[in-house]
Amino acid sequence: MAIATIVSRVTGFVRTLALVAALGLGSRLLDAYTAANVTPNTIYELVFGGALASVLVPLLVRTADDGDVDDDLFAQRLLSLVVYGLGAVVIITIIAAPFIVDLYVPGFSPDQRHLAVVFTRYFMPQILFYGVSATLAAILNARSRFVSPMWAPVANNLVVIATASVFLLIGGTGKLESLTHVQMLLLSIGTSAGVAAQMIVLAAVSRRTGFPLRLRADPRGIGVRRIVVLAGWTIASVAAAQAVFIVITRIASQAGSGAVSVYSNAYTLFQLPYAVIAVTVITAVLPRMSRAAADRDLARVTADLSRSLRLTSVVLVPIAAALIVLGPQLTTVLFAHGNASPAAAHLTGAVLAAYGLALVPFAGYQIMLRVFYALGDTRTPALLSVGVSAVTIATCLAAAQLALGPNLVIAIAACSAIAYTAGLLVTAQLLRRRIGRVDGHRLLSTHTRILAAAIVAGLAAFLVNRVLGTTVGTSWTGSLITVCTAAAIGAALYALAARVLRITELRALTTALRINNT
Structure with a gap:
């Protein structure tokens, strides 16, 4: 666990350095990218992250220890609720991207605002990826699997480092005016692919532990009202x-x-x-x-x-x-x-x-x-x-x-x-x-x-x-x-x-x- 944490921190810092070198610290391009990329994290924390940290992990642990409850079924319903709920949030935020950008960064110029809106729409699926990753990590922790969730962010960092490196190799600069459509797609898809890679790693590990990855059409039965009440102060x-x-x-x-x-x-x-x-x-x-x-x-x-x-x-x-x-x-x-x-x-x-x-x-x-x-x-x-x-x-x-x-x-x-x-x-x-x-x-x-x-x-x-x-x-x-x-x-x-x-x-x-x- 200690080694995984250190490697995750180091690669995360290298990721920051790579993005700065590629997009140019002090550039309008990096500003637009940064503003768009932090938005999914912010929305995720607001609608789900706080509840996960304070309620869901202990709840999964108690369920796993309760012999009268099918912990696999409970976890599947919880995962299904996360997928359906955050999937709806993704759709709404993609549509509302211009309003979200205006809320966070009203000082952007028109061309910078346009790029931030485009980036934001490509980055919003990260909300779902983060939610699924966090839920799978909680399921693994409840089953005494602690190391794998700590390694998963490394996959995210490596994908983004590779994205920044390719951006430099194909002639990318820190100037917003010279950004091509191909370079924009590379940054957009590559960044979200990093979070998806983190989710895929956790999904693969979950399957190896014997947890059946299956979405339930009816996710009820996990005490949603109780979860909301318990998480109220944290939210x-x-x-x-x-x-x-x-x-x-x-x-x-x-x-x-x-x-x-x-x-x-x-x-x-x-x-x-x-x-x-x-x-x-x-x-x-x-x-x-x-x-x-x-x-x-x-x-x-x-x-x-x-x-x-x-x-x-x-x-x-x-x-x-x-x-x-x-x-x-x-x-x-x-x-x-x-x-x-x-x-x-x-x-x-x-x-x-x-x-x-x-x-x-x-x-x-x-x-x-x-x-x-x-x-x-x-x-x-x-x-x-x-x-x-x-x-x-x-x-x-x-x-x-x-x-x-x-x-x-x-x-x-x-x-x-x-x-x-x-x-x-x-x-x-x-x-x-x-x-x-x-x-x-x-x-x-x-x-x-x-x-x-x-x-x-x-x-x-x-x-x-x-x-x-x-x-x-x-x-x-x-x-x-x-x-x-x-x-x-x-x-x-x-x-x-x-x-x-x-x-x-x-x-x-x-x-x-x-x-x-x-």
Whole structure:
């Protein structure tokens, strides 16, 4: 499972780099492609994804353990309901594609809007592919098959990487005006084929496990009303998150050419350290926290929460410092290839630097939400998510009145930092009332020492950046030298400062990761 997760993350990142190189970071073509390609994910999460995560997987597990229920028949009816329901959604969204594009990206020019509409119509079947893939993965998980669903996204990534590579080989450029009909079809069909490949892999694995892939004409009998009631709070949370996405995308589309793809790629990089570090810690600690909550042992819950926050911060704080100091150089190294614009790569780094301020608050906020889930409370996390979404929207709308052009995209990232910090503080207070204490004194002491060590490392990286920036330049080669040198010196100083300040969480994190992977 660990290997599959790493390979999936790596190939997903290579996919992002391939698309940037092919379509050109900062280009109107990549903006149109990005706006169209995220739409199916957004609609899928809104109409189905939240319910799947909160209700359907546990429901399948309970059904599989119930000897009085035909779990194959139940799973077939569930899959049938997904196919019929999402199939109807696909038809509706294909027809409504122009209205959807206008909702998300009103700032596009007429030719860019037309291409986004065409892409959107080709991409909408992904809603069905995602739904079937997620349902098959849930069925496999309920039957104790965990590894295959984690490998399936790799097929998606490889198909899209191949699509981007072929686009370059046949002379594709980052200019919307020079896009041929063949190139447009290649991008459209190739991208959706990637999601279809992921679905096909899961279907093949499901058949090998003995699950009969068969659609039922009458999918009733799975308790649809009960599912809707149970998923209500999660759906509200997802809807609030999608409202944030709509507002941010609309604002970014009016910030200039390439702003949508610049923001999207910066956000992807921002999420990467959280996914690798924080999610790993959460995965290791959440089962213990849930058992402690079931035993009403709130002291153990507090201890696990404190440990999770400290283990996560000891890695994410220096990474956040690196993003703040080296953001433009890092994105130049990653994205300044092929048809990508160096100026757009630099702007992506500036947005990433602003997101560095949000990394630790975001991770802490997400970890604290998991405590409510461990306590069996889905209402409070949903209300908190709605509140954070409201703050994000309000600050982004205010920023749209104060910032112009590229600075607006940077301001959006800063607004996220404000919203997640507010969410962290409010969540901590509510959690303190719920479980009595959150180990505040120890958390404050540890985070103060971690911050001190990160400041030492960050200042050293900043000085290296300033010195090398004037000697080796800001080209791809110069940026690579700067990033490698500054990162090496900063990491060494952080490890030394952590030792001097007795930050024991570094060793504890290594042990936790080793146990989790085992």
